[in-house]
Amino acid sequence: xxIPAYVKPSLRPWQDPNRFDRTEPRRPLRVFLDQPLTxxxxxxxxEYRGHPFTGGGSTGLPPPDAxxxxxxxxxxxxxxxxxxxxxxxxxxxxxxxxxxxxxxxxFEVKEANGVRYTWFAWYGEAVAETARMVARHxxxxxxxxxxxxxxxxxxxxxxxxxxxxxEWLLAERSPGRLVSVFSPEEALALMGLYLRWxxxxxxxxxxxxxxxxxxxxxxxxxTALPAFERWNQAARAWHGATGDLTLxxxxxxxxxxxARAFKFRDGVYALSATMAEGEPEEMLCELDSLLFSLVGAFxxxxxxxxxxxxxxxxxxxxxxQYTGPRKWQSRIEGSAKKLxxxxxxxxxxxxxxxxxxxxxxxxxxxxxxxxxxxxxYLLTVPRDTQEKLRELLRENYAGWDTESLGVRVRLPxxxxxxxxxxxxxxxxxxxxxxGAPPPGDPLEGELVIDVLAFIGKVFPACLAxxxxxxxxxxxxxxxxxxxxxxxxPRMGLPWRYSDTTGHRLRxxxxxxxLSLAHQSGTP
Numbered sequence: 373x374x375i376p377a378y379v380k381p382s383l384r385p386w387q388d389p390n391r392f393d394r395t396e397p398r399r400p401l402r403v404f405l406d407q408p409l410t411x412x413x414x415x416x417x418x419e420y421r422g423h424p425f426t427g428g429g430s431t432g433l434p435p436p437d438a439x440x441x442x443x444x445x446x447x448x449x450x451x452x453x454x455x456x457x458x459x460x461x462x463x464x465x466x467x468x469x470x471x472x473x474x475x476x477x478x479f480e481v482k483e484a485n486g487v488r489y490t491w492f493a494w495y496g497e498a499v500a501e502t503a504r505m506v507a508r509h510x511x512x513x514x515x516x517x518x519x520x521x522x523x524x525x526x527x528x529x530x531x532x533x534x535x536x537x538x539e540w541l542l543a544e545r546s547p548g549r550l551v552s553v554f555s556p557e558e559a560l561a562l563m564g565l566y567l568r569w570x571x572x573x574x575x576x577x578x579x580x581x582x583x584x585x586x587x588x589x590x591x592x593x594x595t596a597l598p599a600f601e602r603w604n605q606a607a608r609a610w611h612g613a614t615g616d617l618t619l620x621x622x623x624x625x626x627x628x629x630x631a632r633a634f635k636f637r638d639g640v641y642a643l644s645a646t647m648a649e650g651e652p653e654e655m656l657c658e659l660d661s662l663l664f665s666l667v668g669a670f671x672x673x674x675x676x677x678x679x680x681x682x683x684x685x686x687x688x689x690x691x692x693q694y695t696g697p698r699k700w701q702s703r704i705e706g707s708a709k710k711l712x713x714x715x716x717x718x719x720x721x722x723x724x725x726x727x728x729x730x731x732x733x734x735x736x737x738x739x740x741x742x743x744x745x746x747x748x749y750l751l752t753v754p755r756d757t758q759e760k761l762r763e764l765l766r767e768n769y770a771g772w773d774t775e776s777l778g779v780r781v782r783l784p785x786x787x788x789x790x791x792x793x794x795x796x797x798x799x800x801x802x803x804x805x806x807g808a809p810p811p812g813d814p815l816e817g818e819l820v821i822d823v824l825a826f827i828g829k830v831f832p833a834c835l836a837x838x839x840x841x842x843x844x845x846x847x848x849x850x851x852x853x854x855x856x857x858x859x860x861p862r863m864g865l866p867w868r869y870s871d872t873t874g875h876r877l878r879x880x881x882x883x884x885x886l887s888l889a890h891q892s893g894t895p
Contacts (some may be wrong), residue, residue, distance in 0.1 A: 374561075374827065374828030374831070374882055375565050375638075376558045376561065377644065377824050378391070378641075381527065381530040381531065382527065383530050390645060392643075392645040392646050394569075398570050400447070401449050402449075402450045402452065402529070403444065403450065403532065403533045403563070404453070404533065405452065405453040406454055406522055406534075407454040407518070409437050409440065409537060409556065410453045410454070410455070412441065413434070413435075414438055415434040415438045415441070415442040415578075416442055416578030420432060422871070423578055424578070424581055424870050424872075424873050424876065425869065425870060426870055434875070436557045436879055439576060440556045440563075443560070443563060443576050443580065446567070446580055448566065448567060448572055452531065454522060455482075458480055458487055464479060464480070464525060465481075466479045466525070470496075475495050478490070479491065479525055490529075491528075492527070492528045498521065501520050505520065515538070516540075519536070522534060523552075523553060526552060533552065534554065535559040536554075561879070564879075564881060565638055565642060568588075569642040573585050575588070575877065575880065576876065585635075588877075589631040589634045590631040592877045593627050593631040594627065596835045598839060599843035600839070602847065603619070603623050603842055604860075607620040607623050609850060609852030609854065610850055610851050610852060619679055619680065622672055622676040623676065625672045626672040629665045629666075629668045629669040630669050632661070633665040633666050634881065636662035636665060639662075640658045640659050640662060640827060644749070644824055647749055652742050655749075656740050659751070659823060660735050662831075666831075666834050667732045670692055670725060670728070670837075671691055673841050673842070674700075677690075677841065677845050680845055681704060681846075681849065685703070692715055693726070693729060695716060695717040696717065701716065701717075702716075708844065708846055710844045714840060714841070715841070720769075723769065726760075727777075728830065730760050730761070731757065733757075734753050738754040748822070749823070750823075751822075751826070752820050758819045776829050777821070778821050778825025778826040779826075780819070780821070781817045781818070781819060782819075
């Protein structure tokens, strides 16, 4: 699950700083919780009791709502929740009907110094919407009513996140509609991003434990790559047998690049939430660094594979782009057939890596720019990169269409006004001529990219590809080899994990779907 986009509540004055704006004093993120999420197990208590860094904790994986309830105690969050009675601060109590002779619906909010009475208008519309939800989703009328009231009250309360587990309400989301409604998993990822962006990263497991940002990102990278432990243990065995630290250094370089990629991805998501004044330029800088870090991780992994397989290739000639007869990638077939089949030309891994390199190489030749279209910022890329993207899209591979990659087509026949931003980007607006006939080719025009959608596709796919490379390379030729290196336990780590720390990190970093097949081997 990628980190969702943060959208500033519509009723908040434009002068009010965005929650991710670091030019103003930090303001708490306002979270409005649906009633079913207010009770239940809590991470660190009962079945999930334990400490996040020491062993011996529960082997169960806490569900997202349990971790969410633990995180809500952090002072960086202002918590509101639906309740039946105003017993606790933050409780929101819905009324039974509209005000007499009015179309306003009242509700109460328990605050520290008393109870505040407020309302939202157009209750008749809410009643009609409730009836539509009952018919469309075949749910109970009370369920539909509370879900409709939840969103409307959350808008009035200017909640940054309206968190619910009602699947029908989540299914009603669309561009421009219910944009502040999140599932517990999505809310966790966005709240984790908020804490990291404001240098307040924590991991929960009982008490919320502060963690140095660099260590936390490195641990998240380790967690996202379960197969990395094979290389980690192989490097130790290699060094123990020969005193050679080459593989160890390559491993640490690869892990560091992935850890930094987490930082740069966070920067792209957080800066995309504000995009005021010079922040578009800063976002482009973070994107440049993300592309370089990910390609660098792949290049380092190729050098490590060459070393493990004893191919003896010069570092400058090692790379997954060198496919074809007698090229570097073809040389791994003899000793690592499964790895060769996974990385050969035409595979999913090669499509991902080629696209990543196209975008990275674009940075060398032309500054990436931003176009402003339909209220959002879109990434512009050089013409040669557009042509390569167009060729890939025309192949019609599953999962590689315009929607999944965040690619949009700006139709030809428009007039573009542009100005350069200081440094690395440009801002442009294109107006299409009224009445211009649509082109016959749906990909004709300028290809621009929705940055968040693109990262949401590419970033987890890169982590999965790197993990698969580490999993498929055979280790028999490693000095000091023992059969346990093929499937090593995660023991003797440079930090002390509890049994569920890795699972918490995946949720807090928005990578809950990653490496689910390897959960039995994760901490």
